[in-house]
Amino acid sequence: HIMSVPTTMKAVVVEQTGGPEVLQFRTSYPVPTPQAGQLLVRNNISGVNYIDTYFRTGLYASPKPEILGREGAGTVAAVGPETTGFNVGDRVAWLATNGYAEFTAVSAKKTVKIPEGITDEEVMASFLSGLTVLAFAKETYPVQKGDWVLLHAAAGGAGFLMTQILKTMGAKVIGTAGGAEKCDLVKSLGADVVIDYRSEEGKDWVKLVKEATGGRGVDVVYDSVGKDTWEGSLEAVKRKGTIVWFGNASGPVPPLPLPKLSPKCVKVARPTLFGYIETREEFEYYTNELFSLLKSGQLKTKIHKVYPLEDIAQVHKDLEGRKTMGKPLLKP
Numbered sequence: 001h002i003m004s005v006p007t008t009m010k011a012v013v014v015e016q017t018g019g020p021e022v023l024q025f026r027t028s029y030p031v032p033t034p035q036a037g038q039l040l041v042r043n044n045i046s047g048v049n050y051i052d053t054y055f056r057t058g059l060y061a062s063p064k065p066e067i068l069g070r071e072g073a074g075t076v077a078a079v080g081p082e083t084t085g086f087n088v089g090d091r092v093a094w095l096a097t098n099g100y101a102e103f104t105a106v107s108a109k110k111t112v113k114i115p116e117g118i119t120d121e122e123v124m125a126s127f128l129s130g131l132t133v134l135a136f137a138k139e140t141y142p143v144q145k146g147d148w149v150l151l152h153a154a155a156g157g158a159g160f161l162m163t164q165i166l167k168t169m170g171a172k173v174i175g176t177a178g179g180a181e182k183c184d185l186v187k188s189l190g191a192d193v194v195i196d197y198r199s200e201e202g203k204d205w206v207k208l209v210k211e212a213t214g215g216r217g218v219d220v221v222y223d224s225v226g227k228d229t230w231e232g233s234l235e236a237v238k239r240k241g242t243i244v245w246f247g248n249a250s251g252p253v254p255p256l257p258l259p260k261l262s263p264k265c266v267k268v269a270r271p272t273l274f275g276y277i278e279t280r281e282e283f284e285y286y287t288n289e290l291f292s293l294l295k296s297g298q299l300k301t302k303i304h305k306v307y308p309l310e311d312i313a314q315v316h317k318d319l320e321g322r323k324t325m326g327k328p329l330l331k332p
């Protein structure tokens with residue numbers, strides 16, 4: 001296979017931190033050269049994740065100028081020196097950075113071939129987010145059959161997948177989401193209880209969670225909303241329960257005084273996906289798991305919308321404005 005690679009490409013560059021307006025669409029950005037251990041991928045489709053907004057605002061530090069975008073799917077266009085295991089023309093998915101572009105140079109270590117029968121779009125709707133929820137449900141807190149689980153933002157990119165995975169694990173799921181449409185979606189995935197935490201009744205979601213669990217509270221809370229929900233999550237968890245804080249959609253959880261955990265002997269975790277997929281073995285374990293769930297149809301994906309690359313500022317506005325359901329994707 002030989003693929004002709006142009007010298008320039010379309011890309012979105014962030015030169016300094018700020019609002020969605022700092023996402024600059026360029027039409028003649030240099031195409032990167034794959035280094036040792038890397039592949040050059042022509043992205044067919046890229047994923048947009050909430051984490052991208054943290055790097056844009058500076059909540060998470062990263063060197064600028066930067067091309068955001070933590071994942072992509074497409075075709076190998078060139079193989080770097082000393083890179084093994086891949087050929088030009090392979091259909092792959094990768095985790096790295098620089099995804100808001102036509103081409104990305106990525107480490108082969110965090111790249112996998114996409115099996116036949118799964119589309120690039122299906123993978124991008126479930127790659128970073130799906131690997132995250134699998135790792136958090138299997139390792140951060142190993143969910144048991146019959147556990148009561150409270151999951152916030154259950155209609156989001158990660159939430160849509162997590163609701164389904166928790167149900168396949170036999171958990172009883174209480175999902176929160178903002179608005180009737182999102183709540184209907186979560187209900188359709190088999191969630192046992194759905195709370196619209198922006199409605200009048202749902203504002204007191206802690207009370208509703210307590211009622212649903214016979215006053216006991218949930219075995220585990222998965223909370224990616226952060227600032228607005230962390231205190232309620234601590235109230236809604238049972239004695240000896242676990243809280244997994246894994247995101248900052250409303251802002252970060254403030255520094256937590258440890259004595260707050262004592263009355264109920266609560267355990268807390270603050271995981272990140274990359275801690276669970278550091279070795280090739282771990283990465284392949286979770287990607288194989290994800291691909292088999294997709295292939296068997298046990299895990300459904302939902303694409304909010306595929307946006308053209310030049311509309312990236314709108315994607316960030318829609319994500320931060322809580323307007324998306326499922327996963328927003330980007331067509332470079």
Ligand code: NDP
Nearest residue numbers: 049050153156157158177178224247248249250272273322
């Ligand atoms: P989502 O599609 O879930 O978007 C975020 C959602 O959070 C919104 O749709 C909204 O849903 C909810 N939300 C609640 N309060 C706010 C607020 N004030 N502003 C904006 N949104 C709010 O995003 P992702 O699926 O990409 O990510 C979900 C979360 O998981 C993020 O916090 C992300 O950082 C985290 N994450 C962490 C990982 C890790 O390794 N630690 C890996 C992957 C994701 P609603 O309207 O229903 O409230």
